[in-house]
Amino acid sequence: MPYGLNDSGAIVGEAEFEVPGVSGTYNVRAAHWANADSPPTDLGSLGKITTTGSTPEAKAKKPDEWGTSRAVAINNNGMIVGTSTHLVAADIPNGIYYPVTSTKAVRFNVGGKPTLLGPGKKDDTAISNYVSALSEGGVAVGMTSDYHTSPDYTGAALWDNGVFSKALGEDFTPTGITTAPSDDTRYKYYVIGTKKPDPDAPAPDPPAPAESGTRLKLKCKDSDDFVTKTLPIGSALGITTDGFAFTSAYSELSAASAAPAFHEWVNGNDEDITSKFFPHDGVVFNGLIAQAGNGMLGGSIAVTDPVTGKTKNDAALISNVEVRTVAHGDT
């Protein structure tokens, strides 16, 4: 299953690999394809690869297991990030197998072992992290949960040059990151994500959707601060390397009007671009789950042609996105 692709055509994702020493047993681990014609390379996991024990009972007695993993992104420098989950402990009370696992954000190294990104030690089951996106500058974003703190903390995670921080905030779920264009003198990179609703806020009338909109967080070059810009429509889909932020109104719409709308945030303005995709009445656009690429968006669509009545459920790309830059001034 591929999840990331760079300009060299290298692909990362996950694939099923045979567990070393356990013939006929497979599990899913992070994979790297040098190109589409290459076989996948096993990127490993944080779990220990055992050479014995092929039965559940044997695994339970040897909790330091091989683990599973997934690579989610690769940039043009070949940096690969993802998530690894491995077994830390297990118990068999009353004959029922209970695994205890640890999930951590990692940097994968082709031909080497994965590197823990932190926070938390490898087997610390009270801290969980995962990565969702990676910039060309090597900055990764994702989520973290920390049950050592009181109260518990669950929020956005940021790894800037390997340094973890919670600077993106607890109420934010990042979905994309891009390095700022070279002519941007104020900001280092842009992070797009969805703002979580405030659990203490009064219930809106009429009832609002579960998610309260998309945010862009712009990292200042001259400080550790982030400037937050509000994209008023929907959930974040992603951001391209030239600064296009794409959102979907899907999650904000009621069940009665569930057709998604697409907005772009460019030059400081939110613009409904749904009509640019589908300029004609009668075209039914059932959905697009887009991932931001470098100038192209991809996902899946279901469209019905108003003339022929034919409906297609296919993979689709949105291309020919003009290169324009996000405004650099206003906050």
Added chain:
Amino acid sequence: MPVWRRPNSGHRFGHTHDLPRRRNLAVSHRLRGPCHPAQPFRIADLSTGEWHALSPDRTIPPTATADTPLDFTDPVIPATVTEYRIYYTFGGRFSAPSNVVTASGDSDRDGLPDWWEIKYGFNVHNTDDAEADADPDQDGIANIDEFLAGTDPRDYYNGKLPVITLESGNNQESPAGAWLPQPLTVKVTLKGTNPPVALVNAPVTFAVAAGRGKIGTADQVEASTPTVTLLTDDLGHAQVWYHQPTHARVRSRITATAVSATRSARTEFHARTTTPPPPPGGGGDPGDGEPGDDPDGDWDHDGLTNAEEEAIGSDPQNANSDDDGVPDGQDAMPADDDISFPRAGAAHYALIDIGPGSINATNGKGQAVGTVPPADGSTADATAFFWDKGQRKTCKAANPCPTA
């Protein structure tokens, strides 16, 4: 008032007045000769030949004599009837007809006579003044003033003499099946003025006189009709696009006409279809070269560069790659012959359907990776694919596992 006489009928109307449509109908006539009482009148619509009864039905009074004036009030005559004759029946035979009767009332009291409203297609029962104040031909003269002046409320020109001239777009060439690169633009001015005075809102009709191409409106969307009438803008300009016919070396002629009720002025554009030029060094055979050698070229003149066509999977040497009738440059899905809704004018997006599955990631080279779920919809056995320049290939799976 002339009297229509029908030889040998013995029954004829003396004379009639113009009839108001609804009120104060005064049919003043004399019956000549024997008259059979209690016979209904009928009217004959001269434009359609249909017969209509008056409503409520009207009959000749039993006491009528040849010289009895008949005075009917408030009959309803079908609204579509503008000129008619009145008959009555006698012994199963029709009488001689009256002379031509014209409706001259003003049912809605808006100052516009019913006959005038009907003649020009207005509503005789519209009781507000909007219709009197309207200016459907946008010549700056309201209907009520058009009526009083005796001019045509649907003729912009009303005797003004237009001059129509070519502004730009004449003698263009483009490949068969493609749009001409520039729009066709004319200017309409008032004859006899110096400097020429531009006519604003003047109707101009564009028509394909030869060539079988299609006229397109401002955003290059083909019109559904062979002729298109537009109004001039503030500068007196009217503009259309021309979509070339599908055969090479066809000469087209597109006329632009400013038509008034009494006079028309016309000019015409000429265009020609070409064939795609050979690739550089190709020796005249388009198949000898590679479009990739000329990424900025547009060999098939469909509006997309060769590089763009390669990126989205359409044919750089075919203006209509998926053969669906929509040139690639206007086709939101240029490589898909099932769905081809046009790209929005001036939009910078194209939706490219690349087949079953879902895309998981893209890169700056226009490549993508995705997955295709099996028929049962499960994700465990999904197949990974890689898409590049219109070609899909299945990613290699881990050996020996057959799935991604």
